[in-house]
Amino acid sequence: MAETDFPAEIRALRATYKSIEQVSEVDKLLEDIEDLSDQAGSPNLWDDPAAAQKVTSRLSYAQSKLEKLRSLQSRIDDLEVLVELAQDEGDADSLADAHKELAGLQKSLKDLEIVTLLAGEYDEREAVVTIRSGAGGVDAADFAEMLLRMYLRWAERHGYPTTVLDTSYAEEAGLKSATFEVKAPYAFGTLSVEAGTHRLVRISPFDNQGRRQTSFAAVEVIPLIESTDSIEIPDNDIRVDVFRSSGPGGQSVNTTDSAVRLTHIPTGTVVSMQNEKSQIQNRAAALRVLQSRLLLLKKAEEDATKKAMAGDVKASWGDQMRSYVLNPYQMVKDLRTEYEVGNTSAVLDGEIDDFIDAGIRWRADNRNAAK
Incomplete structure (x- = not known):
């Protein structure tokens, strides 16, 4: 089995993450979360259950999307540290964990990338x-x-x-x-x-x-x-x-x-x-x-x-x-x-x-x- 070029793979992960972050418009996402949080905090929110459910659903989705972005960035940083330590110490178990995490990150980024392609009017x-x-x-x-x-x-x-x-x-x-x-x-x-x-x-x-x-x-x-x-x-x-x-x-x-x-x-x-x-x-x-x-x-x-x-x-x-x-x-x-x-x-x-x-x-x- 060919040896994994971790530095190249991590650079690819960061490049993909950067493009997703740009398309996701994080600043606007933060504004949306603030606005939806204000609406969700209104004492009259549940006077209209259908509208309330829509607000809470959108807020949950926006918060989840932001959390995924932040979590992925942190996981990429952690993977880089894990690889460096594993290679310095010759730790085969840690390298195996790094391979699993690399595959997991690639899938997570792929899933999030799909969402960025949903840019149609409706x-x-x-x-x-x-x-x-x-x-x-x-x-x-x-x-x-x-x-x-x-x-x-x-x-x-x-x-x-x-x-x-x-x-x-x-x-x-x-x-x-x-x-x-x-x-x-x-x-x-x-x-x-x-x-x-x-x-x-x-x-x-x-x-x-x-x-x-x-x-x-x-x-x-x-x-x-x-x-x-x-x-x-x-x-x-x-x-x-x-x-x-x-x-x-x-x-x-x-x-x-x-x-x-x-x-x-x-x-x-x-x-x-x-x-x-x-x-x-x-x-x-x-x-x-x-x-x-x-x-x-x-x-x-x-x-x-x-x-x-x-x-x-x-x-x-x-x-x-x-x-x-x-x-x-x-x-x-x-x-x-x-x-x-x-x-x-x-x-x-x-x-x-x-x-x-x-x-x-x-x-x-x-x-x-x-x-």
Whole structure:
């Protein structure tokens, strides 16, 4: 095994750290923390629970980011000292520890570097994700439910709060569609690279002849609007339908017409919500998602831009961005970045960070090439 050139590796770590520190705008980060701390200290903070949660979430994120930056700088300094002492004393155990710390620092810097690439107009927003089954019948509906679990497990691994806003169950198994929120800073910028058509190849558990089946599901990711976005929708532009919430197989979940469907007449945009027992709560949640979608339509000037931001996909052949192959071999491959892994079970259990990181870098490279 080649001997590690620690001085060169440490210089590389410092260079990477310096570039991250510059992009992170530490002075502005400190100002944001001070401002958010003042807001969090207000005695009236929890008069509006939703606004309070947003303030505390942003404060926690900013403090965590600053702590990571300071911790990394300290760890690089400590690594340099550890290497010098280990080499002077010929301490093999300390050198082994230095190798481990070097690898850990390289990974930590890589993770933090990814965040600096989230510089889009809405990247810092929370996210609303919608999954829809596509071509493939019952297998596609089952695949949509698998993807929902995958993303919820991913959020759980990171400690990101989620709320499932709507689920439309298929007749035999799985989901026709599902919509959920990820309530964490930069959730939209992070998950927006997941928008597109996902393709599953496996032996169908619903085929009594055990044949291989290809099915598709579409993932749409939009940023959650904020009160400052001022998206006004005239009442005459919205058609409101109420209906009874239902679970798998049509089993009644609610004995009142609490589910709400909003249709934006000028654009034909439809949003349904049935997560809450209250019709008022479902209507408020549906309006929030409708406003988020209309915000994108308002800001986007070209169809290509709308597709990139809102995930305008068909969920069929020729449009897929990632393949999940469970038979005749095991592999998940992103067709844009060429990143692939063989542990399909881990991916479907929410271990998708490497796919997301590769997607963010791929998008940044494309944006830079287009300038």
